[in-house]
Amino acid sequence: MVFEVLDKPIDEKSMRTALNNPSAGAVVTFEGCVRDHNEGRQVQSLEYEVYVEMAEKEGVRILEEARERFGVLDLRAAHRMGPLEIGDIAVWVGVASAHRAEAFDACRYVIDALKHRLPIWKKEQYTDGSSEWVNCQRCQAEVHSP
């Protein structure tokens, strides 16, 4: 089981090859890509900022949870950091297991947990020149009027 935070493109072919296993009747992989729009706005590019030490620790923990919970043979995942362009692979998850059902379930569990738990932040640059930290639109403390 390997989880990596990468500042270079994810090599999905070699990640897939690393999951080869004679006992695996199923390999499920997921690629999350940079999309050209989000919540009605046109995205130009984006940047991921990562608390690397903690993300690596939490990422491995998530893969271990999925292996125990679904009884799969092996899992690998990677997440990008730094600037990305439209179409780039931002996150990759692969699961090898004896049968397909637990491979699909484990893959879904891992991608959902990675999105919710990894200390990773995304700043989107929009085509109109503005930019924003995603999910932090309502982070500002309310200003109380006297």
Added chain:
Amino acid sequence: MKLTVRYFAMLREQVGASQEEVETTAKTPAELFEELVQAHGLTIDLKALKVAVNEDFVPMEHALSDGDAVVFIPPVAGG
């Protein structure tokens, strides 16, 4: 006691630095955050944040120890 505080994303931009050593009497992350709000004029709401001490998520009332590495975690957006 002395703590290391690291900042990411919106907090890093508001503080204007990615890390600092802080001498504090704060006993918990919640108390520490109030000091940082005063020191840096932060406008981010504590209720929007989680906190990690030495790379593990902990409650805001967790007891801090000398030498701890503290990171307030704004809403994440991986994937």
